[in-house]
Amino acid sequence: MEFPVLIETLRIALEHNTAHLLRAQLEDVHPADYAAALTEFPTAQLWTLLTVLPRAEQAEVFGYLPAEVQVELAITISRRKLAPIIRQMSADERADLFNRLTAEQRDTLLPALAQAEREDLLRLSAHEEGTAGAIMTSDYAILPPELTVREAIEVLRLEAPDKETIYSSYVVDQARQLIGVVSLRELILAPANMRVEALMNHDPIYAAVDLPQEEVAALIAKYDLLALPIVNAERQMVGIVTHDDAMDVAAAEATEDFHKTATIGKLESSVKQASIGLLYRKRVFWLVILVFGNIFSGAGIAYFEETIASYLALLFFLPLLIASSGNAGAQSGTLMVRALATGDVKLKDWGWLLGKECGVAALLGLTMSAAVVGLGLWRGGPDIAVVVAITMMLVVLVGSLIGLSLPFLLSRLKLDPATASGPLITSIADVAGVVLYFSIATWYLGL
Numbered sequence: 001m002e003f004p005v006l007i008e009t010l011r012i013a014l015e016h017n018t019a020h021l022l023r024a025q026l027e028d029v030h031p032a033d034y035a036a037a038l039t040e041f042p043t044a045q046l047w048t049l050l051t052v053l054p055r056a057e058q059a060e061v062f063g064y065l066p067a068e069v070q071v072e073l074a075i076t077i078s079r080r081k082l083a084p085i086i087r088q089m090s091a092d093e094r095a096d097l098f099n100r101l102t103a104e105q106r107d108t109l110l111p112a113l114a115q116a117e118r119e120d121l122l123r124l125s126a127h128e129e130g131t132a133g134a135i136m137t138s139d140y141a142i143l144p145p146e147l148t149v150r151e152a153i154e155v156l157r158l159e160a161p162d163k164e165t166i167y168s169s170y171v172v173d174q175a176r177q178l179i180g181v182v183s184l185r186e187l188i189l190a191p192a193n194m195r196v197e198a199l200m201n202h203d204p205i206y207a208a209v210d211l212p213q214e215e216v217a218a219l220i221a222k223y224d225l226l227a228l229p230i231v232n233a234e235r236q237m238v239g240i241v242t243h244d245d246a247m248d249v250a251a252a253e254a255t256e257d258f259h260k261t262a263t264i265g266k267l268e269s270s271v272k273q274a275s276i277g278l279l280y281r282k283r284v285f286w287l288v289i290l291v292f293g294n295i296f297s298g299a300g301i302a303y304f305e306e307t308i309a310s311y312l313a314l315l316f317f318l319p320l321l322i323a324s325s326g327n328a329g330a331q332s333g334t335l336m337v338r339a340l341a342t343g344d345v346k347l348k349d350w351g352w353l354l355g356k357e358c359g360v361a362a363l364l365g366l367t368m369s370a371a372v373v374g375l376g377l378w379r380g381g382p383d384i385a386v387v388v389a390i391t392m393m394l395v396v397l398v399g400s401l402i403g404l405s406l407p408f409l410l411s412r413l414k415l416d417p418a419t420a421s422g423p424l425i426t427s428i429a430d431v432a433g434v435v436l437y438f439s440i441a442t443w444y445l446g447l
Helices: 003-015 031-038 043-050 055-064 069-074 077-088 091-098 103-112 115-125 149-162 186-189 213-223 243-261 278-301 306-310 312-342 347-380 380-413 423-444
Strands: 142-143 163-173 178-183 228-231 237-242
Touching: 003 031, 003 043, 031 043, 031 055, 031 237, 031 380, 043 055, 055 077, 069 163, 069 380, 077 103, 091 115, 091 306, 091 312, 091 423, 103 115, 115 278, 149 163, 149 186, 149 228, 149 243, 163 186, 163 228, 163 237, 178 186, 178 213, 178 228, 213 228, 213 237, 237 243, 306 312, 306 423, 312 347, 380 423
Parallel strands: 142 163
Antiparallel strands: 163 178, 228 237
16 A cells, blocks of 8 residues: 555544554555554544554554654553553563653553563663663574574474564573574574584674674674674673664664764754754754854955955855865765774874875866866956966865865864764865965965
């Protein structure tokens, strides 16, 4: 069912009080699509549409709802109605929701859970935000090494309904220390009497529970894993991070970096759900800072008043030149921020990259100088054309070097290099462009 048709179907069912008859029509609708459709309705109607599904499917759809919608439901729906859905949720999604609630709301929710679920929830939610422990799940399959393949498959058949994934099983000893990993494919293809110990990979890739979540996502991507085992300081298995959770982390990190490149603070909710006040607070700081930064551009122009008064044609090219400087800097800065974030380059590579960028920027500057020299001849004559051509080459070179160097400088100072992109680089390059332009004009025109 196409998305617009799905929304219209749900709206009609609500208008005619036939929501309880929707179940058959929703059998082929993916939970993610249904969750997206539910967000188009107010909370009360959303809850009505959610509860037409079987309990297990309700929990799956609930897990796809945006975080702020989940919290709103947790606040407005009674514990008696919401608790069965919470119990059906996967362990990591349940912990994520729990961490978003207030202390009072947590105290209300906990008594609705069984003791084992409650202990698991408290254990998962205790890990520091942004670490492997905060995104892992405790729903994973373990096997003792002495089982035969036939016995291991039977164990997995019994455990499968309660586990998030059984494509990889983790072999642990009696102290729950991770000693190996075996895939479901390997178990199916192996002789029935072979022992798991003989079949397993004895050197599994794993991560510490306090490892930053972006490094966990990078490990999963690097080794193309379906799930990554997480261990504590004693190498005891405490959970796994699945590839879908790693994708969520990567998407969140990319979104945060995009926001930082525009000098916007981290948003805890989507742009659609964010209030006017929140968006204002996240954007105002750097805009005000950059306003005062751009005063230096004005000061530069004021300093060269005599030059401008003598050759008013110079003003025609000012926006073109400083924009070119900012654009070149933004390009270079974006490349470096991304390369630093992915580990493609390190701080020690700055000197080598500086030389390389000089070559690239010089070629770009020459090309752009050639593009504007004709315009300079037409607008101001040969002398203005020479000034514009020389300035264009230099501002592109300087802007590119600023864009390359600023992310490295911030990294050296233990700050996030993503902050260096966009408006910050452009503002610095603008000031440099103004000073260069009028300095060259004053020198070349004999003023």
